[in-house]
Amino acid sequence: MRLLFIFLTISLSTLLSVPYYEKIREAPEIPVHLPQVHNARLNNGIRIQYIENHAIPHASISILVHSGKFEETKDKAGLNTLWGESIVLSGSHKTPRDALAANLEEHASTFTFSGGLERSSFTLDALTNYFEQDLEMALEVLMNPRFATEDLELIRKQILQSMQNSFDSPSNVASAASDDYLCPDNVRGMRSRLSTVKTIEKEDLQTWQKKNKNAVRYTILLTGDFNKDNTIVLLNKYLGTMDSQGAVPPIAVQQACAIPGGKIWIAEKNVPQSTILMKAKGLPHGNNDYHAWKIFDFLLGGDSFTSVLTNRIRTQNGWAYTAYSYLSSDGYTGSAGIFTQTANANVPDVLHTIREILTERETFITEEEIARAKKSIRNRFVFIAETPSDYLALRNTLEWEGLPDNFLETFLERIDAATVEDVKRVARLYAPENFGIIVVGPASLSKKIDALVISVVP
Numbered sequence: 001m002r003l004l005f006i007f008l009t010i011s012l013s014t015l016l017s018v019p020y021y022e023k024i025r026e027a028p029e030i031p032v033h034l035p036q037v038h039n040a041r042l043n044n045g046i047r048i049q050y051i052e053n054h055a056i057p058h059a060s061i062s063i064l065v066h067s068g069k070f071e072e073t074k075d076k077a078g079l080n081t082l083w084g085e086s087i088v089l090s091g092s093h094k095t096p097r098d099a100l101a102a103n104l105e106e107h108a109s110t111f112t113f114s115g116g117l118e119r120s121s122f123t124l125d126a127l128t129n130y131f132e133q134d135l136e137m138a139l140e141v142l143m144n145p146r147f148a149t150e151d152l153e154l155i156r157k158q159i160l161q162s163m164q165n166s167f168d169s170p171s172n173v174a175s176a177a178s179d180d181y182l183c184p185d186n187v188r189g190m191r192s193r194l195s196t197v198k199t200i201e202k203e204d205l206q207t208w209q210k211k212n213k214n215a216v217r218y219t220i221l222l223t224g225d226f227n228k229d230n231t232i233v234l235l236n237k238y239l240g241t242m243d244s245q246g247a248v249p250p251i252a253v254q255q256a257c258a259i260p261g262g263k264i265w266i267a268e269k270n271v272p273q274s275t276i277l278m279k280a281k282g283l284p285h286g287n288n289d290y291h292a293w294k295i296f297d298f299l300l301g302g303d304s305f306t307s308v309l310t311n312r313i314r315t316q317n318g319w320a321y322t323a324y325s326y327l328s329s330d331g332y333t334g335s336a337g338i339f340t341q342t343a344n345a346n347v348p349d350v351l352h353t354i355r356e357i358l359t360e361r362e363t364f365i366t367e368e369e370i371a372r373a374k375k376s377i378r379n380r381f382v383f384i385a386e387t388p389s390d391y392l393a394l395r396n397t398l399e400w401e402g403l404p405d406n407f408l409e410t411f412l413e414r415i416d417a418a419t420v421e422d423v424k425r426v427a428r429l430y431a432p433e434n435f436g437i438i439v440v441g442p443a444s445l446s447k448k449i450d451a452l453v454i455s456v457v458p
Contacts, residue, residue, distance in 0.1 A: 042236050046220060047219050048220040048221075049392055051391075058225060059125075060124070060224050063220055064119050064396070065120050066118070066216075066219070068080055069115070077191060077193065078192030078200060082152065086145065087122070090148045090152070091141050094140060108127065109127070122138070143213070145209060160197055177267040178277055178436075181436065182436045214245060214246070215239070215244035216245070223388040257333070262434075265437070267441075272344060275439070277437070279435065280434040281336070281434065285329050291418050292426045299423075300361070309324060313340060330401055347449065358430050358432045366420070377415055395408065
């Protein structure tokens with residue numbers, strides 16, 4: 001028994017001594033199987049994309065409306081959210097709020113709204129036995145919303161309270177400040193405010209509804225266990241009769257944010273721990289260097305365990321619990337971001353270290369590190385089809401952005417094809433002077449950070 005204990009101890013210590021990234025390197029690659037996507041159309045041309053899966057008695061449908069924040073005016077910012085939330089809460093005259101809630105609760109179904117920059121979605125999730133019944137109810141509500149005044153005021157109150165509470169979170173303050181100072185005069189940086197939400201009236205919701213009641217604005221995504229023929233009959237009954245006139249107006253988000261680099265703004269907040277948010281211009285999905293950009297982000301801070309940011313800021317110096325980089329990209333533009341939170345006293349050191357890392361960025365771009373990144377990205381790609389509804393939504397987004405049909409199918413091939421030279425080329429986007437920086441913390445920090453141009457904002 002003593003010999004067995006010694007053997008197990010040695011084996012366990014040997015296993016634990018193997019670095020995390022070595023385990024990634026040794027792990028077998030998992031094959032990726034993307035689900036088959038089918039297409040159909042309603043009588044008026046509205047497109048349906050669907051993935052059937054009858055293993056679980058559950059179905060989900062997302063009715064996408066090509067309408068979002070990009071069509072709002074500054075004085076009515078927040079209108080799209082109030083419109084969608086009013087529909088799913090207030091119901092219709094046939095099925096008002098209480099009846100809608102009772103039916104959904106009895107069936108354990110959900111009917112929700114999600115507003116976006118370019119498009120919004122109404123999503124119904126239901127057990128197969130109730131799916132058609134609840135879908136008909138949801139479609140009737142969507143086409144004939146009640147917009148009850150008392151419900152509008154209830155939603156407005158909830159949104160205003162949520163916005164007010166968000167000011168308590170330094171992360172939310174940093175995000176809002178980045179909209180204001182890193183993306184000025186652009187729809188991407190436009191956000192709803194307490195003052196704009198208060199000005200929205202019931203008539204505004206009705207006008208928004210009328211504008212959106214047009215077949216050219218709709219796309220339908222359907223997944224799970226459902227009867228296709230019956231579902232299409234229901235969709236034709238409520239959506240297939242809409243007129244299909246004109247076109248969705250040009251999307252203003254094709255214009256990139258300016259992101260003025262080489263500046264730092266301090267959003268004043270008396271907290272013991274400051275939040276640091278940095279952004280620089282990036283690349284759109286369709287750029288030839290996009291895949292190399294993904295690899296560099298992994299090396300810099302996209303991998304939370306072995307990345308350079310985590311090692312230097314958290315592991316070696318203990319300045320922060322979390323420090324990471326991330327990418328934000330679409331079919332038109334993109335941005336590179338860095339995020340961390342640290343004690344106020346550490347802010348100058350953290351900013352200096354990040355600048356140092358970005359200045360020396362080519363030192364950690366090696367064949368060995370790129371091979372490790374490719375391995376991890378490949379293994380993580382398996383989860384892209386974990387949820388059929390999310391996968392279908394992703395495919396549609398890429399299609400709307402004008403990317404080729406095989407973008408996802410060839411994604412890993414293009415990751416594998418990226419070379420050291422490719423990664424070094426995109427690393428130039430990360431020159432320190434390209435970043436605009438938001439620091440949420442005490443105004444007194446401005447005296448400690450004098451290497452950059454500083455603007456203290458309320």
